[in-house]
Amino acid sequence: KQEVTQIPAALSVPEGENLVLNCSFTDSAIYNLQWFRQDPGKGLTSLLLIQSSQREQTSGRLNASLDKSSGRSTLYIAASQPGDSATYLCAVEAAGNKLTFGGGTRVLVKP
């Protein structure tokens, strides 16, 4: 059974510092990995999707890497801003387009 873990569960950084969020998964037979952002009381917003054949994806200040063989993905957010404060979730897709989610990392960026 696929298990997805995100460590740390919470992270606090001063504004301007780079954020590094980690995601690990136990079964490397995945189709893709997605990073989501969730604001308090809101739904999920997709940030980046990395297909299993890709090593990384970039969007603005966000960069996500994927190492399937070691079961790891890292989300980098450059020059963090208070508006980046949210919970970040990673999820892996296996057969049947079913996502398995990690527990999330709650990020606070202090002004």
Next chain:
Amino acid sequence: NAGVTQTPKFRVLKTGQSMTLLCAQDMNHEYMYWYRQDPGMGLRLIHYSVGEGTTAKGEVPDGYNVSRLKKQNFLLGLESAAPSQTSVYFCASSETSQSSYEQYFGPGTRLTVT
């Protein structure tokens, strides 16, 4: 283009009551999903549908039923609510099962069972 919408946004039920959560998408997506999210945990898949008229069980299906009579709608039913079903419920949809298609999520329904 509203994306994925959910009705209602909030609901309080007493143990044993029943209710139906409605999810609608206007993107002509084939796949639809129902997840629940509990405090400190990620989302867990309850049921999903790969097309109109089809449904399948996810990771935590017990106590829930679903129906997909129309392509754009996916209903989640609780026949006899229990306090353990207090959670936030999210609906999602995606185009196909191919790896390049991401899932789009609704805003969630916060359900409390007393």
